[in-house]
Amino acid sequence: MNTGFNRFLLNKAQLEGNHGFAPTFLPDWLFPFQSALVDWSLQKGRGAIFADCGLGKTPMELVWAQNVVEKTNGRVLILTPLAVTSQFEDEAIKFDIAAKRSHAGELNSDIIITNYERLHMFNPSDFSGVVCDESSILKNFDGVRKQHITDFMRKLPYRLLGTATAAPNDFTELGTSSEALGYLGYMDMLGRFFTNKGNTSKSLQGRWGADDKFRFKGHAEQKFWQWVSSWARALRKPSDLGFNDDGFDLPSLNVVKHVIQARQAPPGMLFNVTAVNRREELAERRRTIQERCEKVAELVNYTGRPATIWCQLNDEADLLTKLISGSKQVSGKDNDDQKERKFKSFSSGELRVLITKPKIGAWGLNWQHCNHVVYFPSHSYEQYYQAVRRHWRFGQENPVTVDLVLTGGQVRIQENLEKKSQQADEMFSQLVTHMNDAIEINRLYEYKEKMEVPQWL
Secondary structure, three states, X not given: OOHHHHHHHHHHOOOOOOOOOOOOOXXXXXXXXXXXXXXXXXXXXXXXXXXXXXXXXXXXXXXXXXXXXXXXXXXXXEEEOOOHHHHHHHHHHHOOOOOEEOOOOOOOOOEEEEEHHHHHHOOHHHOOEEEEEOHHHHHHOOXXXXXXXXXXXXXXXXXXXXXXXXXXXXXXXXXXXXXXXXXXXXXXXXXXXXXEOOOOOOXXXXXXXXXXXXXXXXXXXXXXXXXXXXXEEEEOOHHHHOOOOOOOOOOOEEEEEEEEOOOOOOOOOOOOOOOOOHHHHHHHHHHOHHHHHHHHHHHHOOOOOOEEEEOOOHHHHHHHHHHOOOEEEOOOOOOHHHHHHHHHHHHOOOOOEEEEOHHHHOOOOOOOOOOEEEEOXXXXXXXXXXXXXXXXXXXXXXXXXXXXXXXXXXXHHHHHHHHHHHHHHHHHHHHHHHHHHHHOOOOOOOOOOOOOOOOOO
């Protein structure tokens, strides 16, 4: 078969080829599955690693960056969430990889670490590669910042995305990731694999969403997962890639629901009822701040153990800071330096109780020294997953307790979280299954034996 025609067919199938090179640096301190992922991502050139918390994305990203530096004699920029930059720099020192943090756009190393909020200080022409750590955070940025990151990345030949969760309850993140890597754009992904019965381009909910405006086209689901597997690798444990799980055992997770009785019935009601829509849920949340926060203080105040408390409202966090002695709040009004100081204070053990919102601190930080999580539930499964996974991750030596504090009127929120958890497991299992199938297929196979064409053709 003609090689050019073979490649043409692959392009039509949207199964992405390789754009990279063979690694020159795979240190022996990497676990075998980590070496395999680094090797794959370098050969791919532009790829994503969806590896669960504690599987070592940081050392893999550092080794990837070092290989790009050695190959191109250029620089690599590593982008991280706020406060993860210092943690990343510490890991580079630990693994003896030359990488430095840049605060104001200075080009002070071949591997430069900075947070997403400082990207505007850098020029893509100064780099050969870029790493987006905790890349699932991209879809939480506003349109302007997300577009800036995508525009920055598309100008570089080597790109790596690393995150623990890939679209836990919808497919938006996969489209965002593909676009950032230079493959199908988000809207192109919708047009190729999905049908839109609502005739709208609003955010994809897919089969997981309540509105269900988008569905897979007939026979497109398997093709979709094969396409994702052509540019991404996913695992929740090493055995997902066929490796041994020794040393990667999670401790037990004890989730305790505390259902608090509201002191006041909703306006116009004689007794408390379950909230049936978002407006009623928000009213219930605001009306019960005092009793819910008092319960949290009861759970945390006298344990003597570190704890994180994850709020949804500023008023919740403000009250908890008053009720829990020695606690500090990381809030949206804090500047970046203030946030980072408080995060580092908790990471070092100087601060016992940290209070914040998931959207501020739930990505990237490693807090295995703490095994107590208190959470006010919302409908966001990803925020819940990430908040818990700051603590319940490979490397945690103690059982982890998660206290969910809610009222009887908020039970629908908890039910929705449980449903999304099941859906996320199903989606990830499909991704891993198709990924393993893809590993067995060499899509760029070129026939080495010349075929003889019959004379009658």
